[in-house]
Amino acid sequence: MINYEIFGDAILAELKKVGIAKDKVILYHEKAQQIQDEVYCYACAIHLFNFYVGCERIFKLVAREIDRYIPTGEDSHKQIIEQMNRPNKYRPALISEEVKSLLDDYRKFRHLFINIYAFELDEKKLQILINNLPKTHEYLSFQVYKFYDFLVELANASE
Template sequence: MTSLRLKEYCEAEFENIDTVVSELFFVVRPKKIDYSTAELAAIAAFIHNYYNGIENILKRVLLSRKMAIKDAPTWHKDLLKSSLNKEVITNDLYETLSDYLSFRHFFVHAYSFNIHWKELKPLIDNLEDTLKKFKVAIYHFIDKTH
């Protein structure tokens, strides 16, 4: 895959992630702390979508460098670790994205009535800054390796 095509793919994914973030902040309101179970489930689904988009980009970037991720039960964790080891992302970004990966695992296995605002708030608070750093890291990696 050429650098241009990879960037186009990433731009399309980033547009999708930006849409998810916009929809998330349609539900999340400043200073609001009392959300219904349905609202919390929606917020959690948007955070899950956000991280799925990040994983889509990481998979494509690694595949473009012929660095395949093995199909294993731990592939989500392996993808993130490989992205760190191959210097796609920094250690700080790895640590932050690990929180979203942990939430992804929780979300997939949890009942929506077990989702609580106190677990979502730190992820929401870091979401936009994390996305900015992730975009910089991805485009930097593409520019230096392609």
């Protein structure tokens, strides 16, 4: 049996780390613009990668503990986003279609980031991700907190 309180707290702890990654992207992006040093651009890329990986950690927690299924295989990263966008008999959808679409861009970046050299990153595409990051984080956070409320309801119902 799931302890919904502890599970919900684990999700919120991971969301906090996602927020730290977002803040670091913004910080290093500002420094990159001021100093014109590519090292800060690379730092932005690393933390954009961390932002997405943290989102996936939240999704995998839900997939493991509630859905009892974590996608595997070549397109598992895409599947986990789609899984979190669909309600099932155990839970409502965790993310909306809009958040799914926004996160898919970060998923694509994650794949690119681990498969190319940092100096090969497209700065224009990186800029788009950075510009969308505050909105993406805000929408994601709202939906994760809404899901947390669902978990609290489950915890109260099981008492």
